[in-house]
Structures are given as structure tokens and as C-alpha cells.
Amino acid sequence: MKLILAVVQDKDSSRLQEALIDADFHATKLATTGGFLRSGNTTFMIGTEEARVDELLQLIKDHCESRRQVMSPISSLDSNTDGYITHPVEVEVGGATVFVLDVDQFKHF
Ligand code: 2BA
Helix, strand or coil: CEEEEEEECHHHHHHHHHHHHHCCCEEEEEEEECCCCCCEEEEEEEEECHHHHHHHHHHHHHHCCCEEEEECCCCCCCCCCCCCCCCCEEEEECCEEEEEEECCCCCCC
16 A cells, blocks of 8 residues: 655646546645745545556546646745845745655554
């Protein structure tokens, strides 16, 4: 058993969710926030048998696009800008950031 954690852009999450259901993968969708851009993204937790990992990775790849995203700078009128970016930053985000983890035990009560 493997646990796949896939961080994807919100724009791709519905399409990916439908594709996971169609392919009979069981997933949990979490609303997450990127540590760098501090904007919302979506993390899927997907438990599956090792034999289906390559199929799952391909499915994630097929449904997640990379996009350029500009992070709006925080307003200088805001009182506390500590640790926040104060100039526009354009970065390439995604398609998907994926972690494949070994699962010690899987229980479904
Ligand atoms: P964020 O942390 O908001 O990062 C968004 C994009 O900003 C990243 O896209 C990358 O292109 C850029 N970026 C991130 N950190 C940077 C830095 N220190 N300097 C310059 N540019 C930086 P992706 O690499 O495709 O990552 C998309 C999202 O996936 C990330 O959103 C984060 O939520 C997650 N992620 C990426 N790598 C991760 C890691 N090693 N561990 C945990 N989560 C990760």
C-alpha cells in the first residue's frame, strides 16, 4: 500500500477529482496553502496498491497544468509585512507536486 500526496492548483482540482473517481481511486481532498505564494492550493491524499501507483501518477500528470502565477505584493499600508513579499513575483506553479509514501498499515473500520 502507498499513500500519494499530490499538491495541485485549485483550477485543476475538480477535473482531477472526477478522473480519480472514474478510475476508481479513493481520495481525500484537503484545502491547503502554498508556503511560498501563500495562496490556496489543493492537496489530494490517495491510498492505493503499489501496482497502481504508475497509473495514478500518469493520471495526475494528465490532469494538472503548469501555469505562471504572479503573486500580488502585500500593501505597504498593511501594518505588519514581516516575512511577506513586498514586490510582484512571477513563478511557474505545478503541474503537481507529488510525494509517494510507504504505508505501514491501512485499516478501514
Ligand atoms: P507554493 O509554496 O506557494 O509555491 C508556488 C511556486 O512558487 C512553486 O511552484 C515554485 O515555482 C515557486 N517557489 C516555491 N518556493 C520558492 C522559493 N523559495 N523561491 C522561489 N520560488 C519558489 P511548485 O514548485 O510547482 O509548487 C507548488 C506548490 O506545491 C507549493 O506552493 C507548495 O504548496 C507545494 N510544494 C512544492 N514543493 C514542496 C515541498 N518540497 N514540500 C511541500 N510542499 C511543496
